Amino acid sequence: MKKLFSTLSIALILFSSCQKEVSETNNGGNGQNPSPTNADYQPTSKDSYWKYQDSSSYTGKEEILRSTGTTRNIDGLVWNELNRLFDGVESKAYVRKDGNKYFIRSKAMSSSGTMVEVNSYYLNDKEPVGFKWEHSLGSINGVPARFLGEIIERDINYTVKGKTYSSVIHTRLILQYYIMGRFSTWAIYDYYIAKGIGVIRLVSDVQIEGISILKTATNLIEYSIK
Template sequence: MNKLRFVMMWCLLLGILVSCGDKDDDASPAAAVELDYLPDTKGSTWNYGGTNPYSLTATGNTKVVDGKTYSEFETKQGNETRKSYLLKEKGVYTGIGMDPSLSNDISLTFLKEETPVGKAWYQTNTINGFETKMTFTIIAKDITKTVEGKTYKEVIHVQAKTSVIFMDMEIDSGVNTNYYWAKGVGLILTDAGQHGNIPLMTYSIK
């Protein structure tokens, strides 16, 4: 199966997001979201480069799904524009429609702020006709990470492993993807090793 498709899952946030080049030096706009690992204030933008460039914008709109209110984002990649949705509940971040190659109704919980380092959470979905299991683990918290020459503080490192369930057996896809989330900014780097990486190039938080 196509490993790259799993590697780039919701890197397109859904990716969920964010680097500083055209950001105003005035820190006041970020004050309201300084405790948040994925701001959703209207007009906030993130531009990503690397192996799968895209841009993300928080529209300020919302959508109710199963009685819960999600924030809307718009992702542009090449000539394609699509919508994705984010739910934040007590430090738990869940996205819908973050990967254009997947069904728009697939929901992924990609970050849990309060989960201890080393502890994992799991999620299963049917993706492209395969029963798929994703294992997310907090590798480190409150670290410093430099991406494209900019240093971010209070970063959470999450690693995701993907496996496929076939005939009741769990088969490792061999892909480990590392996500780095900066407080008050969002996703600053998606690193899939030899499969590529997507760094945050510029961002603006409103």
């Protein structure tokens, strides 16, 4: 289970290039993100970084994501590459934007309990509150899987660890597997994404047959957008 949460905490630390460097390392904030007005919700400029911390008593560990400024072609799609450091272990994560849609390539738990790579569509920055989507994950270990997404809030101010961010969109993803003739929920993820910065908070609720077995939050504590 520890491995599951260390991987899922990537969930969306997202990016888009901007000309001006932005750096925030304190807990102050007045609801105005220090970012260009034309910035999107997924910066990928080289050497931009995001530091996160698990707020629960489960681990309390920090994770750092840093953009390499390079891309990689995976299954015919071009992804922006991130270096990831968690618990002393280095790995890669990948994000991309397609029009108004944002994706992350990361790992999730299959119905058999193994870790598998999935492409998650977690944000549409154009649609209004209440907009819903279904994103098929194909067959994972022989079991059909999908994400159900919804925009819960948008253009809000949201405070994380004492800092208030503006232009925040709150989305929710529900991970489901098709088992015994029906789709059942295995996890619910709530993303809070700030314009010009990326994901500022991720709340993960792992479930079995609708019963919550582990819930944690991952918060942005430091970042720099180049």
